[in-house]
Amino acid sequence: xxxxxxxxxxxxxxxxxxxxxxxxxxxxxxxxxxxxxxxxxxxxxxxxxxxxxxxxxxxxxxxxxxxxxxxxxxxxxxxxxxxxxxxxxxxxxxxxxxxxxxxxxxxxxxxxxxxxxxxxxxxxxxxxxxxxxxxxxxxxxxxxxxxxxxxxxxxxxxxxxxxxxxxxxxxxxxxxxxxxxxxxxxxxxxxxxxxxxxxxx
Amino acid sequence: xxxxxxxxxxxxxxxxxxxxxxxxxxxxxxxxxxxxxxxxxxxxxxxxxxxxxxxxxxxxxxxxxxxxxxxxxxxxxxxxxxxxxxxxxxxxxxxxxxxxxxxxxxxxxxxxxxxxxxxxxxxxxxxxxxxxxxxxxxxxxxxxxxxxxxxxxxxxxxxxxxxxxxxxxxxxxxxxxxxxxxxxxxxxxxxxxxxxxxxxx
Numbered sequence: 236x237x238x239x240x241x242x243x244x245x246x247x248x249x250x251x252x253x254x255x256x257x258x259x260x261x262x263x264x265x266x267x268x269x270x271x272x273x274x275x276x277x278x279x280x281x282x283x284x285x286x287x288x289x290x291x292x293x294x295x296x297x298x299x300x301x302x303x304x305x306x307x308x309x310x311x312x313x314x315x316x317x318x319x320x321x322x323x324x325x326x327x328x329x330x331x332x333x334x335x336x337x338x339x340x341x342x343x344x345x346x347x348x349x350x351x352x353x354x355x356x357x358x359x360x361x362x363x364x365x366x367x368x369x370x371x372x373x374x375x376x377x378x379x380x381x382x383x384x385x386x387x388x389x390x391x392x393x394x395x396x397x398x399x400x401x402x403x404x405x406x407x408x409x410x411x412x413x414x415x416x417x418x419x420x421x422x423x424x425x426x427x428x429x430x431x432x433x434x435x436x
Numbered sequence: 437x438x439x440x441x442x443x444x445x446x447x448x449x450x451x452x453x454x455x456x457x458x459x460x461x462x463x464x465x466x467x468x469x470x471x472x473x474x475x476x477x478x479x480x481x482x483x484x485x486x487x488x489x490x491x492x493x494x495x496x497x498x499x500x501x502x503x504x505x506x507x508x509x510x511x512x513x514x515x516x517x518x519x520x521x522x523x524x525x526x527x528x529x530x531x532x533x534x535x536x537x538x539x540x541x542x543x544x545x546x547x548x549x550x551x552x553x554x555x556x557x558x559x560x561x562x563x564x565x566x567x568x569x570x571x572x573x574x575x576x577x578x579x580x581x582x583x584x585x586x587x588x589x590x591x592x593x594x595x596x597x598x599x600x601x602x603x604x605x606x607x608x609x610x611x612x613x614x615x616x617x618x619x620x621x622x623x624x625x626x627x628x629x630x631x632x633x634x635x636x637x
Contacts, residue, residue, distance in 0.1 A: 284481035
């Protein structure tokens with residue numbers, strides 16, 4: 236029999252619903268929050284409640300945004316002739332952090348995964364096709380930046396095949412050793428890619 | 437430059453404040469919540485906001501409760517002559533789950549930890565002393581159920597010494613192999629305790 240008061244148990248249940256948060260972790264988080272001031276709790280609550288209130292989905296790139304078209308799509312300083320295709324909005328955040336990319340994005344909303352029943356129709360591929368078709372040849376390159384796991388690779392191959400007739404330069408993120416990695420501990424597939432992709436010093 | 441819309445970034449910041457939640461995990465949780473319905477978000481928010489609204493601290497055992505004295509302290513079926521001393525409210529939950537203990541509790545609110553500046557005065561030890569002193573000999577035993585780490589042991593020793601003059605039976609949780617453990621992988625200290633605490637079969 237659990238003797239936790241209902242308001243505490245209720246919030247533990249909420250946290251337990253989140254991905255990667257087990258009941259023990261949820262308990263720890265809630266007991267931490269119990270020591271917060273009511274002002275802090277109110278702020279947290281308001282931010283949960285308002286998470287989606289102002290958020291829309293960009294009609295072009297499908298990213299979460301405060302407006303549509305989003306900040307990136309409507310930024311006149313961004314290159315309009317290159318689209319980077321990613322699975323999730325967090326991938327955009329990661330790529331933006333590099334400061335190396337100045338083009339546009341397209342968020343698929345996942346990757347092809349037959350086991351979990353995610354087929355191309357469940358992704359924002361139709362919207363991408365429309366974007367490319369209506370660009371009147373303005374798009375010169377698409378970078379497929381899906382993950383290098385099975386699902387990401389499948390999605391990349393599917394897209395490469397689909398867009399081949401469009402005569403656009405289709406590229407995939409380079410592969411090799413991650414920065415800071417030991418050659419000794421690299422898996423053979425990564426090492427083979429690193430060899431093939433070697434550069435003049 | 438992070439391109440996340442403010443309502444998303446704000447909630448990521450809230451989650452990042454929680455213990456054990458890094459910015460990457462916080463991002464994952466918030467993007468999961470973005471797919472929730474507004475009703476679900478509202479419920480989560482309400483539960484955060486109301487976490488402490490009805491919660492008080494029991495004047496006897498110092499546990500979180502809907503009333504004071506708490507459910508356990510005011511339960512006539514519980515043994516009134518034995519107090520189990522724990523560090524945190526979650527420890528009460530763990531012990532209650534065993535169904536083996538029918539006495540009362542006292543929550544210290546932590547353990548003695550000089551490095552983090554937690555001394556006996558920061559714990560609810562004064563309240564425990566008052567409880568024992570005002571019990572008119574009703575308390576026959578105290579079980580010290582602090583963790584078996586350095587801080588828990590220090591706290592246990594401190595309490596044992598403090599309450600020695602009271603002529604109460606002071607016990608500590610039994611130690612030995614956890615259920616399901618391999619002898620081969622047990623550390624020597626645990627194994628030594630298991631040997632000393634061996635039982636007739």
